[in-house]
Amino acid sequence: TLITWLWVAPLSQVGAHLALRASAPYLLMLQGPPQRAIIVGMNEQGAALANRIHETRYSKIELSGFFDDRSPNRLNQPTNSQLLGRLRELPGFVKENRIQFIYLSLPMASQPRILHVLDELKDTTASIYFVPDMFITDLIQGRSGTVCGTPVISVCESPFTGSNGIIKRASDIVLSLLILALISPLLLVIALAIKLDSPGPVIFKQRRYGLDGEEILVYKFRSMRVCEDGESIRQAQKGDSRITRIGAFLRKNSLDELPQFVNVLQGRMSIVGPRPHAVAHNEIYRNLIKGYMIRHKVKPGITGWAQVNGYRGETRTLDKMQARIDHDLDYLRNWSLRLDLHIILKTIMVVFRDRDVY
CATH class of the missing domain: 3.40.50.720 (NAD(P)-binding Rossmann-like Domain)
Incomplete structure (x- = not known):
């Protein structure tokens, strides 16, 4: 029975599909x-x-x-x-x-x-x-719907509504648990290296904007001698004296971001989404870039569409930040689970060849 099913089932599906395509014009004529x-x-x-x-x-x-x-x-x-x-x-x-x-x-x-x-x-x-x-206007997940029986059209909406939200959260949990299980020895080695390299905490916690612009605490391995989280934060630059020896290696290979898989399990972040910026940077750019806060209609991500398209690391000029935001909004418009998996795989390749992260 199993052997017969293995060849009959796919042949029946393909045959039915071809028959429907051939008969469709005649069915329409009827x-x-x-x-x-x-x-x-x-x-x-x-x-x-x-x-x-x-x-x-x-x-x-x-x-x-x-x-x-x-x-x-x-x-x-x-x-x-x-x-x-x-x-x-x-x-x-x-x-x-x-x-x-x-x-x-x-x-x-x-x-x-x-x-x-x-x-x-x-x-x-x-x-x-x-x-x-x-x-x-620039539509973000535009679709029609009803509110208490009144027809409405969404102009700016999150892609993670209904079943899409369940799929996104389930994939985040499954992938985060799998990745954390695989990298747990690496996490212990990095923590030990940071402790031996310079004084200070192993984990650096920084306030960032999450879903709907709510403040969240994001975890990172400490890569600097300072733990800045105030009204003014300077982005890391090439040759930055604040970066420790082990921190330079971690940042170069994005290993400092690994604790954020814990943030994903907490529900504060997703594996894929717009990268969160420090609160101080958000308050600056939301007044300079139109539509900047729309990226916060979804949870921030460990990696994102902008990062795999060349906008990873320092953004020295406003046009570079604008390009990053444009890619973030493009992700919101075109989200699919397939796109998330594509970004994750592409992130692995980008990390090994990117030279613009300090």
Whole structure:
């Protein structure tokens, strides 16, 4: 039974998949002719919708074209689409050509025009949809939803809601326990080396911003002769006299970050996420970089998307910090467990070849 199942199951899955792909066009034909649609507003989101309709292989929507009051030379006309006329010609065209779907892609600022178009279309049987002008802002996990039955659209949201939050936390716990079990002898050796190298505590605790901007204590192996955690903190630089001999080696190879796996088990941090900055640095950069605090919609990480893309270590200039924040926000937009695993593997390679960490 087991041997038969081992070859029958995959063959059945592949066969069913190929059969469904071959029969899909005919199944769509059984549902009737394509449904004709037009888009009102030849702008960025309208063009994006048109391209999606054309690219979707098994869509039953047949896009007739666009309506817009602007002259053709002012429009961003997408491929495979044409301008059919101005808004005043819209109701007549819909009735004459039996249009079934109308997508209103007008800017939010054009409320009077939208209301006028809706009023004119009351004499048709077409289904009308509003395409929100979401390109006016930088979406972080944009999606639709309801609040007590009222439709809402999220503009800035954490990717770790619902099942995603459970997956993220479970992967953090499992990987942290596994890694700590493997590196426990190394942790003891490093602790002993720090104690013998210079006076002071083995573990350095520093206040940083965590989830929702709440202060957390982050653990690190002490790599400096000082334990700065005040209103003003100077970033480590090349040849920094504060760094101890063993500390230079630890920082170079990111071994000083290993105690943060304990922070992960505590629930203060994740293995992958935006790297936390000292509170003093946060207060500086939140006033200089727009959207800086959005990175705190998730737990900070031991490693992150910015760090594996060349923004690890010292950030001497504002544009370097801006690039780091841009990568952090990109991570929030595109999170997946696969991306987390990719970052973890890439971090291992980056640590061995990076020369910009002091």
